[in-house]
Amino acid sequence: MPAAVELQQLTKDFRTGWLGRRRRAVDGIYLTIPTGAVCALIGPNGSGKSTTIKLLLGLLTPTAGACRVLGSSPTEVAVRRRMGYVPESAVWPEQVTAREWVDLAARLSGLSGVGVKAAVDAALDAVDLGACADRRIGTYSKGQRQRVELAQAIVHGPELLILDEPAEGLDPESAALCVAIMARQRARGGTVLIASHQFDVLESVCDHVAILGRGRLCAAGPLATLARNSERAPTFAIEAASSSLVDELQAWLDARGARLRPLDATGQHLGALYRETLGAEPGRASR
Amino acid sequence: MKTDLRACGLIALHGVRVSVRQRLFIGVGAAVLVFAWLALELRAFHFGGGEVRLVADLAVAAWSIGGLAVTLMLTLGHLGGECGHRARTALLSKALAPRAFVAGHWLAVMIGVGLFVVLMLGVTAGLMLRTGGPDARVPWATLVQVGLLTLAKGGVVAAAVMLVCGLVRSGALAGWLAVLLVVAGQLRGVFAALPERMQIAGPVVARVIEFVVPDLALFDRGGALGAGQRIEWTDTAWLGAYAGLYAAGFLALAIQVFRRREI
Numbered sequence: 001m002p003a004a005v006e007l008q009q010l011t012k013d014f015r016t017g018w019l020g021r022r023r024r025a026v027d028g029i030y031l032t033i034p035t036g037a038v039c040a041l042i043g044p045n046g047s048g049k050s051t052t053i054k055l056l057l058g059l060l061t062p063t064a065g066a067c068r069v070l071g072s073s074p075t076e077v078a079v080r081r082r083m084g085y086v087p088e089s090a091v092w093p094e095q096v097t098a099r100e101w102v103d104l105a106a107r108l109s110g111l112s113g114v115g116v117k118a119a120v121d122a123a124l125d126a127v128d129l130g131a132c133a134d135r136r137i138g139t140y141s142k143g144q145r146q147r148v149e150l151a152q153a154i155v156h157g158p159e160l161l162i163l164d165e166p167a168e169g170l171d172p173e174s175a176a177l178c179v180a181i182m183a184r185q186r187a188r189g190g191t192v193l194i195a196s197h198q199f200d201v202l203e204s205v206c207d208h209v210a211i212l213g214r215g216r217l218c219a220a221g222p223l224a225t226l227a228r229n230s231e232r233a234p235t236f237a238i239e240a241a242s243s244s245l246v247d248e249l250q251a252w253l254d255a256r257g258a259r260l261r262p263l264d265a266t267g268q269h270l271g272a273l274y275r276e277t278l279g280a281e282p283g284r285a286s287r
Numbered sequence: 288m289k290t291d292l293r294a295c296g297l298i299a300l301h302g303v304r305v306s307v308r309q310r311l312f313i314g315v316g317a318a319v320l321v322f323a324w325l326a327l328e329l330r331a332f333h334f335g336g337g338e339v340r341l342v343a344d345l346a347v348a349a350w351s352i353g354g355l356a357v358t359l360m361l362t363l364g365h366l367g368g369e370c371g372h373r374a375r376t377a378l379l380s381k382a383l384a385p386r387a388f389v390a391g392h393w394l395a396v397m398i399g400v401g402l403f404v405v406l407m408l409g410v411t412a413g414l415m416l417r418t419g420g421p422d423a424r425v426p427w428a429t430l431v432q433v434g435l436l437t438l439a440k441g442g443v444v445a446a447a448v449m450l451v452c453g454l455v456r457s458g459a460l461a462g463w464l465a466v467l468l469v470v471a472g473q474l475r476g477v478f479a480a481l482p483e484r485m486q487i488a489g490p491v492v493a494r495v496i497e498f499v500v501p502d503l504a505l506f507d508r509g510g511a512l513g514a515g516q517r518i519e520w521t522d523t524a525w526l527g528a529y530a531g532l533y534a535a536g537f538l539a540l541a542i543q544v545f546r547r548r549e550i
Contacts, residue, residue, distance in 0.1 A: 057380050059379065061547075077290075077384050078382070080380070080382040080383075081382035085380045085381075095304075095308030095309055096301070096305065096308065100304065104297060104301055107293075107297050108294060108378075108381045108382055109381060109382050110290075110382065112293075
């Protein structure tokens, strides 16, 4: 079975300003995402995540290198039929209803006949929009628009689902819905590539990770392997029967220069790996 | 090919739906109503029996200006500006060939222009009957040919504006360039003559304008309605072929632009 995504020395330059100065957005990336993986694409703002995704969708042409998606070039229309894409910001025409837009997405993706209505209903129900699907998109809240984006991306049952900041600014319920959709995609053997800054969302579902910095691939591979190879101090979870025991343990550790930190926030493994790989806080790593 | 045709139809349907919801078709109806209102108001004045002529002259202006306005409004409404750009990104990320995208939007605009032509045919015929007295007759053949030529002109303008929308990202700039293109097309004879007065490279510039800019004034045959003249079907056919050639050329270029365009 071919890898879902194969990037070989993928490079993309943009020309900016009146003088057409060359700016390298993606710099010689080698990356393979196996079929069935849920891969997190993380990196600071301006690190080349969205550009990489647009190259994968065939919306941009690489300056150098090669990009293969599901065994073919992403510029082939037939391949794009097997992909679903959730863009970074809501881009849908506000005058149409969610049902009409998802219906158009389904038909453009090759569905036809009686199967379209069932697929559209299923996709709208999956994002919990079934009850208000006949309202115009312009009347929706931000969270509802994001759900429309998710629905149009999954309506045709894509083999590869690409999500660019899908949970940005969403309430916890909508973020959980996004995670559920990714988990469902993995359960049916599909592949997911998600770019996001929300490590709790990513860590709850991703099994692979690719970290970008200044357009370069800094680290990539299975999340468990990367975490194991990490140089940072190991972290343990302690199941204490009473708080007094925790206090005693804290005092003992304090005396030996270690510290006890609560593990109630998820996403810290990936967050720590991110900071360690890029060697700085997210804001500084992009400069 | 079958897939492209299907996608083209889906995009055209989507374009018409967005136009209806954007109330762009109200603009089409308003253009026709303004023409009818002007004609009826001016009919109250005595023009020495020239009422029919007056209505026909008004028709010429309404067909020409209204047709151009409707075409520009629909095309820029679909593809111009940030909204158009974002919707374009959303659509082109799907399994949609650029040729189906361009042809579908062009078809949607042509449906709008076709609606304008049908409404104008009805209103012009009705006004000619009302102002022409008991022996009034509607020159149907001429009227239909005027309608067909307006449709052909709309096809050329829509294709040219789509090319402009593909070349520039700014909606405002696309709008200004589209208006400039239409003005250049209407006044092509004047523009083509100007460079000949220049000493250096004048004839070359004149040739380039003649080749690149279609002569839109050729399609304004509404004057025949007022003068009671006939339009030869062979002329209409030739003008149809001329329009088809330019529209196909502009559409082919627009497809190439959208194919190479990075979003």
